[in-house]
Amino acid sequence: MTRLADLATPALVIERSRLVxxxxxxKSRALALGVRLRPHMKVAKAVAIAEIAVEEKGRGxxxxxxxxxxxxxxxxxxxxxxxxxxxxxxxxxVARLADDxxxxxxxxxxxxxxRAIAAHGGHFAVLVEVDCGGHRxxxxxxxxxxxxxxxxxxxxxxxxxxGVLTNAAHCYQGRTRAEFEAIAEQERAxxxxxxxxxxxxxxxxxxxxxxxxxxxxxxKHLNGATETRPGLYVFNDLFRAGVGLCGxxxxxxxxxxxxxxxxxxxxxxxxxxGVTSLSLDRGTERIEGGDQGFGVVLDEHLQPIAPxxxxxxxxxxxAWVGADEPLPFDSLPIGTMVRILPNHAxxxxxxxxxxxxxxxxSEVIARWPRQGGW
Amino acid sequence: MTRLADLATPALVIERSRLVxxxxxxKSRALALGVRLRPHMKVAKAVAIAEIAVEEKGRGxxxxxxxxxxxxxxxxxxxxxxxxxxxxxxxxxVARLADDxxxxxxxxxxxxxxRAIAAHGGHFAVLVEVDCGGHRxxxxxxxxxxxxxxxxxxxxxxxxxxGVLTNAAHCYQGRTRAEFEAIAEQERAxxxxxxxxxxxxxxxxxxxxxxxxxxxxxxKHLNGATETRPGLYVFNDLFRAGVGLCGxxxxxxxxxxxxxxxxxxxxxxxxxxGVTSLSLDRGTERIEGGDQGFGVVLDEHLQPIAPxxxxxxxxxxxAWVGADEPLPFDSLPIGTMVRILPNHAxxxxxxxxxxxxxxxxSEVIARWPRQGGW
Numbered sequence: 243m244t245r246l247a248d249l250a251t252p253a254l255v256i257e258r259s260r261l262v263x264x265x266x267x268x269k270s271r272a273l274a275l276g277v278r279l280r281p282h283m284k285v286a287k288a289v290a291i292a293e294i295a296v297e298e299k300g301r302g303x304x305x306x307x308x309x310x311x312x313x314x315x316x317x318x319x320x321x322x323x324x325x326x327x328x329x330x331x332x333x334x335x336v337a338r339l340a341d342d343x344x345x346x347x348x349x350x351x352x353x354x355x356x357r358a359i360a361a362h363g364g365h366f367a368v369l370v371e372v373d374c375g376g377h378r379x380x381x382x383x384x385x386x387x388x389x390x391x392x393x394x395x396x397x398x399x400x401x402x403x404x405g406v407l408t409n410a411a412h413c414y415q416g417r418t419r420a421e422f423e424a425i426a427e428q429e430r431a432x433x434x435x436x437x438x439x440x441x442x443x444x445x446x447x448x449x450x451x452x453x454x455x456x457x458x459x460x461x462k463h464l465n466g467a468t469e470t471r472p473g474l475y476v477f478n479d480l481f482r483a484g485v486g487l488c489g490x491x492x493x494x495x496x497x498x499x500x501x502x503x504x505x506x507x508x509x510x511x512x513x514x515x516g517v518t519s520l521s522l523d524r525g526t527e528r529i530e531g532g533d534q535g536f537g538v539v540l541d542e543h544l545q546p547i548a549p550x551x552x553x554x555x556x557x558x559x560x561a562w563v564g565a566d567e568p569l570p571f572d573s574l575p576i577g578t579m580v581r582i583l584p585n586h587a588x589x590x591x592x593x594x595x596x597x598x599x600x601x602x603x604s605e606v607i608a609r610w611p612r613q614g615g616w
Numbered sequence: 617m618t619r620l621a622d623l624a625t626p627a628l629v630i631e632r633s634r635l636v637x638x639x640x641x642x643k644s645r646a647l648a649l650g651v652r653l654r655p656h657m658k659v660a661k662a663v664a665i666a667e668i669a670v671e672e673k674g675r676g677x678x679x680x681x682x683x684x685x686x687x688x689x690x691x692x693x694x695x696x697x698x699x700x701x702x703x704x705x706x707x708x709x710v711a712r713l714a715d716d717x718x719x720x721x722x723x724x725x726x727x728x729x730x731r732a733i734a735a736h737g738g739h740f741a742v743l744v745e746v747d748c749g750g751h752r753x754x755x756x757x758x759x760x761x762x763x764x765x766x767x768x769x770x771x772x773x774x775x776x777x778x779g780v781l782t783n784a785a786h787c788y789q790g791r792t793r794a795e796f797e798a799i800a801e802q803e804r805a806x807x808x809x810x811x812x813x814x815x816x817x818x819x820x821x822x823x824x825x826x827x828x829x830x831x832x833x834x835x836k837h838l839n840g841a842t843e844t845r846p847g848l849y850v851f852n853d854l855f856r857a858g859v860g861l862c863g864x865x866x867x868x869x870x871x872x873x874x875x876x877x878x879x880x881x882x883x884x885x886x887x888x889x890g891v892t893s894l895s896l897d898r899g900t901e902r903i904e905g906g907d908q909g910f911g912v913v914l915d916e917h918l919q920p921i922a923p924x925x926x927x928x929x930x931x932x933x934x935a936w937v938g939a940d941e942p943l944p945f946d947s948l949p950i951g952t953m954v955r956i957l958p959n960h961a962x963x964x965x966x967x968x969x970x971x972x973x974x975x976x977x978s979e980v981i982a983r984w985p986r987q988g989g990w
Contacts, residue, residue: 250682250709250990284932306933308624326933327876327886329951335624351877352950378931379877379886411931502701503725503753512753514700518966519990522896557752557785558658558962559680559700576726577703588932592892593966595989615969616624616893 244606246498246542246579246598252519253498254594255581256610257544258601260494261476265295268458268475275464280304280323280451282473285588288597289317290610291476302345304471308335313613315344323347323451325407325471327371327379330358337364347449349407351381356391360398367404368395369449374432375425376411383432383439392445403445408433409453409471416456417485417529426457434466459487477587481525484532496544496581497537497590498598502560504571510554511563511571513539513580517556520582521589537582539563542604544581547574553582618980620872620916620953620972626893627872628968629955630984631918632975634868635850639669642832642849649838654678654697654825656847659962662971663691664984665850676719678845682709687987689718697721697825699781699845701745701753704732711738721823723781725755730765734772741778742769743823748806749799750785757806757813766819777819782807783827783845790830791859791903800831808840833861851961855899858906870918870955871911871964872972876934878945884928885937885945887913887954891930894956895963911956913937916978918955921948927956 246255265281272279281295284306292303292314302321305311311322312335320343324336328348340346347367350356359368370391373380381387388406395403410429416422429452437447452464455472464470477495478488497520503512526534535552547570554564563569563580584590591597591612599608620629639655646653655669658680666677666688676695679685685696686709694717698710702722714720721741724730733742744765747754755761762780769777784803790796803826811821826838829846838844851869852862871894877886900908909926921944928938937943937954958964965971965986973982 247705250706252990326888329874329876329888331621331874331951332624355950377879377882378934378936379879500703500705502703505751505753508751512701514703514990517963518988522963558966560752562752576728577705589891589896614892616626616888 246600246604246606249498249598249606251498251500251579252515253598254591254596255496255498256597256599257494257496258599258607260492261291262294264475264478264492264494268472269297271458272470275458275461275470277464277467278302278469280469280471281476282325282471283310283314284325285473285591286476287591287613288610289314290608292317292319295476304473307616308332309615310613311336311339311346315339315342319344321345323349323369323471325349325409327351328355328359330355333359333362333364336366337362340365347404350391351379351387353387353390353394356394360394360401363400365400367402369404369407369451370436372406372408372433372436374408374410374429376409378409378411380408383435388436388439389443389445392440392443396445405447405449405451406433406436406440407449407451407453410457413454413456414481419460419486422456422460423462426461429454429457430461430464430467437466456487474588477591479587480534480538480583480585481529484526484529484534490583493583495587495591496540496583499580499582501574501576501578501580504576506571509564509569511569511574513561513563514559515561515582516559518559519593520553520556520561520584521586521593522556523584523586523589525585534585536561537584540581540583542579542581547580620974620978620980623872623972623980625872625874625953626889627972628965628970629870629872630971630973631868631870632973632981634866635665636668638849638852638866638868642846643671645832646844649832649835649844651838651841652676652843654843654845655850656699656827656845657684657688658699659847659965660850661965661987662984663688664982666691666693669850678847681990682706683989684987685710685713685720689713689716693718695719697723697743697845699723699783701725702729702733704729707733707736707738711736711740714739721778724765725753725761727761727764727768730768734768734775737774739774741776743778743781743825744810746780746782746807746810748782748784748803750783752785754782757809762810762813763817766814766817770819779821779823779825780807780810780814781823781825781827784831787828787830788855793834793860796830796834797836800835803828803831804835804838804841811840830861848962851965853961854908854912854957854959855903858900858903858908864957867957869961869965870914870957873954873956875948875950875952875954878950880945883938883943885943885948887935887937888933889935889956890933892933893967894927894930894935894958895960895967896930897958897960897963899959908959910935911958914955914957916953916955921954
């Protein structure tokens with residue numbers, strides 16, 4: 243039996259029961275909203291998590307990169323939407339998946355790229371990406387390009403025009419329930435509006451896909467949408483807890499680290515986690531009164547050690563842990579394990595190649611590989 | 617023949633001639649300073665780079681983690697200093713290397729850990745870590761612990777007390793030549809002072825090791841020191857160029873990315889690099905008048921595209937590229953390759969598992985694996 247104490251630190255740890263609860267809750271939520279759940283695997287990047295998230299392999303996932311698409315296709319997922327703006331040089335790779343009987347959907351906001359897709363000969367479904375206010379990518383809802391792109395694709399051989407997709411890239415600008423509800427409605431309305439414009443132009447729009455977890459959690463309804471593609475709900479994190487998207491006890495991901503130094507005169511501990519394992523993310527700094535430094539430090543069992551114990555300063559492979567009150571050094575001898583809740587689960591997870599899985603105890607019940615790369 | 621255009625993007629690219637020049641320059645510098653060069657491989661994490669950096673495998677390297685020590689030991693490096701505060705639970709792993717005839721040096725600033733090392737039975741050399749002003753780790757130069765630790769280790773079987781080591785963790789607080797020179801002298805003086813205290817106590821101190829690249833570059837002399845352990849000089853980066861530690865043409869590392877979207881009304885491009893490949897580092901923000909966003913954007917040949925072209929905003933797998941003046945969209949069609957100089961080479965490199973190597977042309981002459989993990 244492997245225990246947390248047997249792991250080399252730092253190590254990325256999943257609490258399985260929290261993970262499963264998060265996944266089940268989102269399934270219920272999608273059911274209540276009347277849309278299909280297409281979990282976005284860009285965060286989890288693990289087959290073991292996709293298997294719980296989608297229930298059946300055939301039901302479909304979203305990914306961000308060709309490498310992720312290949313990884314999940316190899317694991318048997320046969321309905322994959324690649325949610326980053328497609329470019330011509332990446333078409334060959336994703337077309338190879340389609341040749342292997344994987345249903346591949348790609349997205350674009352560019353008539354030039356649409357022409358390249360139409361001319362490529364690969365077997366794709368294509369969605370038009372819509373900018374619903376995040377100004378990351380996508381055509382504006384009123385722009386002529388949506389219709390232009392759909393028309394380019396609609397008649398192309400081996401290509402299916404699939405519909406429209408958006409993602410509220412600005413959803414984390416929200417801080418209150420009212421703000422999240424407004425962003426959710428903005429996301430839904432933008433993409434439904436483009437779908438209606440396409441229908442009026444005689445182009446059917448079977449897929450109307452919304453993206454952000456905030457929308458999935460806070461939308462009052464998703465009328466007109468057909469699917470939702472949340473990703474960060476899988477783990478949750480301090481930022482999401484800080485803005486009310488989850489509770490702190492819903493955070494399924496933590497970084498196991500060990501105390502490697504005592505500095506009593508500075509009232510700080512040194513731990514063996516740093517930029518390379520925790521990430522530079524300071525997302526909670528933007529939450530008024532909710533700054534958690536580089537992460538909240540708990541004990542091996544995810545219980546508090548001292549009030550306000552945080553990662554205060556980050557180096558490459560070290561971090562300082564500090565608190566407002568005097569630290570209990572004597573109960574934290576060198577070697578003591580701590581677990582750090584991350585500001586942003588995605589940014590912490592991306593530093594790692596596997597997850598060690600526990601379920602309410604210190605026993606490590608599984609190690610799940612995590613697929614990085616592009 | 618593989619060319620940059622054949623690579624999946626984003627991809628981490630080394631300019632070999634710049635790398636070699638950086639490595640050779642530091643060898644000359646160490647020679648001029650009269651100290652041994654022990655390159656710190658925590659940044660490069662690649663055997664191919666160590667081979668150029670040290671000339672001979674026997675000459676010794678520094679690493680930060682047990683995983684790195686194992687990786688380089690397996691590649692034939694037989695003199696390895698593990699430069700993170702050792703803790704008892706990691707002793708077994710590094711002791712196994714010592715059993716395989718690798719000379720392993722570990723460091724500590726704790727009498728408790730020194731006792732654990734003395735009792736372990738592994739074959740180690742041990743250095744006392746000294747805090748020279750960075751307040752990351754180490755005993756203070758005047759503290760009694762340095763002597764205490766040395767005495768614990770001096771008589772222990774199979775253990776050699778090796779001397780003292782420090783690293784100016786605060787060296788990047790410097791901005792001017794005068795400040796760097798002062799920090800370099802602070803680093804040298806602190807560790808030499810402890811070595812002298814140890815000698816006075818009758819404990820010989822064969823190794824007196826200084827750490828930071830800034831010290832290696834700007835020290836007026838290193839009298840009393842025996843070795844230097846720079847790491848970031850290998851690649852250089854925008855932060856180092858911004859504070860005068862190198863020129864921009866000395867930066868050997870860049871991230872290859874492709875244009876994936878045009879947003880003319882916002883005067884911005886979208887590229888397929890993001891947090892997962894470039895890192896969240898905003899280090900140049902701290903340089904007055906020298907903020908480079910998330911990195912400087914150049915063309916495939918590292919030539920300028922437009923004045924002030926920078927990564928302006930970062931998402932997980934996307935980034936916005938912007939400039940002060942109107943962008944030349946027509947000469948940057950979707951699919952165009954760009955290369956991004958990073959703010960902090962270490963933080964960008966840590967997002968990757970290999971380097972693609974070029975040498976002044978677009979031909980990829982090698983792919984070098986990069987060892988992550990702990």
